[in-house]
Amino acid sequence: MRNKQVSRRDFLRRSAAAAAGAGVVVSGIGDGCGWAQQKANIPKRVLGRTGLKVTELSFGGTRLDDRAVLNYAIDRGINFIQVGPGYYRGRAFPEYCAIMKQRRDEVVFGIKLHPDEERLDDALEQLGMKYVDMLVPGVHSVEEIGSAELKEGLLRMKQKGKTKWVGFAVHKNEPDVLAKAVEMEYLDVVLLAYNPGNRGQLDPIVEKMEKIGMGFIAMKTLKGVPLEEHETATKSILNNPKVDTLIRGFTTKEQVDQHIEWTLTRTAGVTPADERRVAAKMAGVACTMCGNCGICPRNVAVTDIFRFEYYAQDGQLDVARDEYARLADCERATNCDDCGLCEEVCSNALPIRRRLKEVHTLLA
Ligand code: SF4
Ligand code: SF4
The missing domain is CATH 3.20.20.100 (NADP-dependent oxidoreductase domain)
Structure with a gap:
C-alpha cells in the first residue's frame, strides 16, 4: 500500500x-x-x-x-x-x-x-x-x-x-x-x-x-x-x-x-492515467469549493462545513469541531430544510443534504 x-x-x-x-x-x-x-x-x-x-x-x-x-x-x-x-x-x-x-x-x-x-x-x-x-x-x-x-x-x-x-x-x-x-x-x-x-x-x-x-x-x-x-x-x-x-x-x-x-x-x-483515476474517485464525492451552494435560502454554510470535514479527515478532528461550534445556528447543518436547491447547482453533483447530516454527526 x-x-x-x-x-x-x-x-x-x-x-x-x-x-x-x-x-x-x-x-x-x-x-x-x-x-x-x-x-x-x-x-x-x-x-x-x-x-x-x-x-x-x-x-x-x-x-x-x-x-x-x-x-x-x-x-x-x-x-x-x-x-x-x-x-x-x-x-x-x-x-x-x-x-x-x-x-x-x-x-x-x-x-x-x-x-x-x-x-x-x-x-x-x-x-x-x-x-x-x-x-x-x-x-x-x-x-x-x-x-x-x-x-x-x-x-x-x-x-x-x-x-x-x-x-x-x-x-x-x-x-x-x-x-x-x-x-x-x-x-x-x-x-x-x-x-x-x-x-x-x-x-x-x-x-x-x-x-x-x-x-x-x-x-x-x-x-x-x-x-x-x-x-x-x-x-x-x-x-x-x-x-x-x-x-x-x-x-x-x-x-x-x-x-x-x-x-x-x-x-x-x-502518469496521466494515475491522475485520471484520482479525479474519478473524487467525482461526486469531494466539494470543489466552487461556492455555487451559496444560494442556500437558509444560509447553511455548506462550503465551510465541508472544509471542516476536511480538517477532520486530515487528523484535526478537534480543530474541525471547534470551527463547527463557532458557526451561527442558522449556518449549521441542522438548519437545512431539505429544499434541494444546492444540489441542483453543485458543480460536483454532491448529495449535499445527506453529506451535511453525516458531517453534523461527526462534528456536533
Ligand atoms: S437543501 Fe439545505 S443546504 Fe441545500 S439549499 Fe436547501 S436548505 Fe440550503
Ligand atoms: S456547490 Fe458543491 S462543490 Fe460547490 S461549494 Fe457547494 S458543495 Fe462544494
Missing part, C-alpha cells in the same frame, strides 16, 4: 534512495536522539513577481502543538512558513513565534491577517520581526477582493514597510474571486485551495494568474482525496509548474519526512 506510515528506518533508507534518484544532495546532521535530521535539498521555485525563492514544499496549517515539528521542518530545508494568529484558536501562533524569534533569517514568512495596522504590529512584536514577507488576508467574496478599502489597507502596510508583498487566501467561491483578483492587478500572491478535484475548474484562471506574475501557493491539496491516493495527488500537484509551492500543515516529524520524500520523487510514478 503506497500511503503507509513510514518508519524511521524505512524513511532513512527510502529518502537516501529517493535523493539519489532525484539527483539531489542529502547531508546527515543527526540529532543524537536516533532521529536523523538530514537536510534535504528541496528544489526551489520563484514565487511569481515577488522573486522570492521558496522550496516546492512549505509549512503552514491551522494546528501546531509541538514547535519541535516546525524546527525540524526548517532543519530539513523547508524555507517558506505561513501562519495566521487566529489559527487553532490562537494556540498555534505562540509556537511559530518561538521558532521565528530564532530562525527568521532562514525562511520566507507570510502571515494570514487583514491589513489592520494595530493587529499586524501586535503580531510582529510577538514574532520578533520588523516586517513579514507577505500579508495575505482570507478573502472569499468578489465584493471584498474588489474593494478599495482592502486595496488601500494592503498597499499602506506595504508602503510602511510592514510587509514586502501582499496577496490573499481563498477557499470559497474560488473561480469568481480569482477572476476579480487578476483584474485588480496589485495582488502579488495567492494561497489557493487547489487539488485534483477542483484543478480542472481553476486551471484557466491559474493561466491568467501566471501571466500577471501572481505567485501561486497551493493549499488544501488533499481535500477530498482518499488516503490511498495522497502520494499520487501530492506529486501530481507538485508536477504542475504553475504551482510555486505546496503548503501543508504538519503535526509530526513523520509527516514532514513523508512529504519531503514525495517532493524529492515527484516526477516518478505518476
Whole structure:
C-alpha cells in the first residue's frame, strides 16, 4: 500500500534512495536522539513577481502543538512558513513565534491577517520581526477582493514597510474571486485551495494568474482525496509548474519526512492515467469549493462545513469541531430544510443534504 506510515528506518533508507534518484544532495546532521535530521535539498521555485525563492514544499496549517515539528521542518530545508494568529484558536501562533524569534533569517514568512495596522504590529512584536514577507488576508467574496478599502489597507502596510508583498487566501467561491483578483492587478500572491478535484475548474484562471506574475501557493491539496491516493495527488500537484509551492500543515516529524520524500520523487510514478483515476474517485464525492451552494435560502454554510470535514479527515478532528461550534445556528447543518436547491447547482453533483447530516454527526 503506497500511503503507509513510514518508519524511521524505512524513511532513512527510502529518502537516501529517493535523493539519489532525484539527483539531489542529502547531508546527515543527526540529532543524537536516533532521529536523523538530514537536510534535504528541496528544489526551489520563484514565487511569481515577488522573486522570492521558496522550496516546492512549505509549512503552514491551522494546528501546531509541538514547535519541535516546525524546527525540524526548517532543519530539513523547508524555507517558506505561513501562519495566521487566529489559527487553532490562537494556540498555534505562540509556537511559530518561538521558532521565528530564532530562525527568521532562514525562511520566507507570510502571515494570514487583514491589513489592520494595530493587529499586524501586535503580531510582529510577538514574532520578533520588523516586517513579514507577505500579508495575505482570507478573502472569499468578489465584493471584498474588489474593494478599495482592502486595496488601500494592503498597499499602506506595504508602503510602511510592514510587509514586502501582499496577496490573499481563498477557499470559497474560488473561480469568481480569482477572476476579480487578476483584474485588480496589485495582488502579488495567492494561497489557493487547489487539488485534483477542483484543478480542472481553476486551471484557466491559474493561466491568467501566471501571466500577471501572481505567485501561486497551493493549499488544501488533499481535500477530498482518499488516503490511498495522497502520494499520487501530492506529486501530481507538485508536477504542475504553475504551482510555486505546496503548503501543508504538519503535526509530526513523520509527516514532514513523508512529504519531503514525495517532493524529492515527484516526477516518478505518476502518469496521466494515475491522475485520471484520482479525479474519478473524487467525482461526486469531494466539494470543489466552487461556492455555487451559496444560494442556500437558509444560509447553511455548506462550503465551510465541508472544509471542516476536511480538517477532520486530515487528523484535526478537534480543530474541525471547534470551527463547527463557532458557526451561527442558522449556518449549521441542522438548519437545512431539505429544499434541494444546492444540489441542483453543485458543480460536483454532491448529495449535499445527506453529506451535511453525516458531517453534523461527526462534528456536533
Ligand atoms: S437543501 Fe439545505 S443546504 Fe441545500 S439549499 Fe436547501 S436548505 Fe440550503
Ligand atoms: S456547490 Fe458543491 S462543490 Fe460547490 S461549494 Fe457547494 S458543495 Fe462544494
